[in-house]
Amino acid sequence: MSDLTSPPTTVGQAPGSGAAWTDRYRSAVMDTFGPPQRVLVRGEGAYVWDADGRRYLDLLGGIAVNALGHAHPTLTAAVSAQLGTLGHVSNFFGSPTQIALAERLLELSSAPEGSRVFFTNSGTEANEAALKMTRRTGRSRVLALEGGFHGRTMGALSLTSKAAYREPFEPLPGGVSFLPFGDVDALEAAFADDPGSVAAVFLEPLQGEAGVRHLPAGYLTRVRELTTEHGALLVLDEVQTGMGRTGSWFAHQDPTIGEGVVPDVVTLAKGLGGGFPVGAVLALGERAASLLGRGQHGTTFGGNPVAAAAALATIGVIERDGILADVMDVGAHLRSAVEALGHPLVASVRGAGLLVAVELTAPVAAEVASRALDAGFIVNPVSPTALRLAPPLILTREQADTFVAFLADLPTTTGPIEEDR
Numbered sequence: 001m002s003d004l005t006s007p008p009t010t011v012g013q014a015p016g017s018g019a020a021w022t023d024r025y026r027s028a029v030m031d032t033f034g035p036p037q038r039v040l041v042r043g044e045g046a047y048v049w050d051a052d053g054r055r056y057l058d059l060l061g062g063i064a065v066n067a068l069g070h071a072h073p074t075l076t077a078a079v080s081a082q083l084g085t086l087g088h089v090s091n092f093f094g095s096p097t098q099i100a101l102a103e104r105l106l107e108l109s110s111a112p113e114g115s116r117v118f119f120t121n122s123g124t125e126a127n128e129a130a131l132k133m134t135r136r137t138g139r140s141r142v143l144a145l146e147g148g149f150h151g152r153t154m155g156a157l158s159l160t161s162k163a164a165y166r167e168p169f170e171p172l173p174g175g176v177s178f179l180p181f182g183d184v185d186a187l188e189a190a191f192a193d194d195p196g197s198v199a200a201v202f203l204e205p206l207q208g209e210a211g212v213r214h215l216p217a218g219y220l221t222r223v224r225e226l227t228t229e230h231g232a233l234l235v236l237d238e239v240q241t242g243m244g245r246t247g248s249w250f251a252h253q254d255p256t257i258g259e260g261v262v263p264d265v266v267t268l269a270k271g272l273g274g275g276f277p278v279g280a281v282l283a284l285g286e287r288a289a290s291l292l293g294r295g296q297h298g299t300t301f302g303g304n305p306v307a308a309a310a311a312l313a314t315i316g317v318i319e320r321d322g323i324l325a326d327v328m329d330v331g332a333h334l335r336s337a338v339e340a341l342g343h344p345l346v347a348s349v350r351g352a353g354l355l356v357a358v359e360l361t362a363p364v365a366a367e368v369a370s371r372a373l374d375a376g377f378i379v380n381p382v383s384p385t386a387l388r389l390a391p392p393l394i395l396t397r398e399q400a401d402t403f404v405a406f407l408a409d410l411p412t413t414t415g416p417i418e419e420d421r
Helices: 018-028 073-083 096-108 123-135 154-158 163-169 184-193 219-230 305-320 323-341 365-375 397-408
Strands: 040-044 047-050 055-058 116-120 141-145 176-179 198-203 233-237 265-268 279-283 346-352 355-360 380-383 386-389
Touching (some): 096 116, 096 279, 219 233, 323 397, 365 380
Antiparallel strands (some): 040 047, 265 279, 346 355, 380 386
């Protein structure tokens, strides 16, 4: 076992400080993300280290991606073994790992007879494919929710409501109407306007980018009733919430979230491969599974043997190690511990499993996240007043408690906190 407190010394790592690497980043990498907060060089479990040897508790997990943490031995062994046997073959051919993964996903989703899977490389690609499926219904109108985030490719972006993301690239593919979040009256009115024109309702069971927002009780049930009544599809974007993030394989399987609803289409990515890029579209039932025919969609890398092996290994470890129960336990502990602080800067805590938002009483989330990074914690200021946590599913109570202690030590002011440093 390596010394987790020592600077990285792995053979082949490039030398140089974080500042030097950041300078090289600025001159070589397109400026779509801004300069990196840190340059990370290695990880183990729930921790990562930067180029200057500092350790951080990763409470973001690559934005809900690193389900098993970093450098998990089972995952790395599976990827290495598969790459050493068969890496890429194109989708003119099948592979045992691709077929086995499709079968496992259908099993985990309790898919009805006739269901099928389409593999992609990312969440935005999964949502792009799902959007194309809605067009094959013969209708062109899609209903999505304000606050939703579904990706940045042109089709997925058309489903994403945030003006700052959309406006630089308009005109986008048309036909998408945005409904007020959780407003049943607006939902019913959208169907009443022209019920025969609605191809699908497209939404997240929990809105991640908007700050881990739960739909109001009964809303998803009403969506299912209306889509069924009018022959429209219900598409659930589980890119962030799927694969154990909320303590169930899929968030909609939790009755407090999904209300027993069975969707027509589910999109996945992020945690599916434990850090290896892979996404999927689950078409549940024969109608959804037959919407895209031969030649109507494709991908070069989607479902390649290595990506499929990574996903199968991730699923296997979650099952073997009882991680779903741990997610529920540690997530509940984290939320209750933060609430119990009674800190004047913490307004509330919400979420499910290990997808958590800490709502603040003032718009200082960016300052708190910066202070957290300096203290050795990676979190995401998803809005001016909210921090998003999506740590590896292997996070322990003891690790979570170190972050709670950090919050407890924050200044009690509700104004800008940087002055108190």
